Amino acid sequence: MEKLLNALRAKGYKMTPQRRAVAAALIKCGKFATAQQLLLQVKQTTPDVSLDTIYRNLSLFVKLGLVTEIHLPGREGNIFEVTTNQHHHHLVCINCGKTECLDYCPISSHDLEKARERDFQIISHALEFYGYCRTCRTAG
Ligand SMILES: [Zn+2]
Ligand SMILES: [Zn+2]
Ligand SMILES: [Zn+2]
Structure with missing residues (x-):
């Protein structure tokens, strides 16, 4: 804090x-x-x-x-x-809202180059993966 x-x-x-x-x-x-x-x-x-x-x-x-x-x-x-200090993304269950950290970034510098070609200065990005957690899948 x-x-x-x-x-x-x-x-x-x-x-x-x-x-x-x-x-x-x-x-x-x-x-x-x-x-x-x-x-x-x-x-x-x-x-x-x-x-x-x-x-x-x-x-x-x-x-x-x-x-x-x-x-x-x-x-x-x-x-x-x-x-946190470590840049990362999240897995989010769209049924119950349970969220988990995914401790890496799947966006490559190649992807970011594509955006720079459009004369855009990127300062950050957000990315969430949506799906169903194990509990929600087994509950049907
Ligand atoms: Zn869930
Ligand atoms: Zn996190
Ligand atoms: Zn990232």
Whole structure:
């Protein structure tokens, strides 16, 4: 959590109590959290916080690259993960939302060259793999 807070300070953002509470909730919720889960966590220490505040802070963290947003198609809200040092992607179950880290990047420098040919400067990319986890497959 200090890492997240230090990164915010380093970028010149004020450390408001709400911002601190959202950062703390991200760490407390563990690897993956939805905005709703974060809201429940934050409310334990900061009862007057709204889902809007959670989203506002999350989008700032995402913009700064401190938090990674994992897109869930056809479900309420996305999943948030504190960005790790190792660039990686995710496997997402479209039935139950279970998410796993896939510890490598399948995008080759050749793929990225193709985009550069279009005179586009790539700074990052996101990629999720959608399917069904073992539990959902065996449940039919
Ligand atoms: Zn599943
Ligand atoms: Zn991950
Ligand atoms: Zn990648």
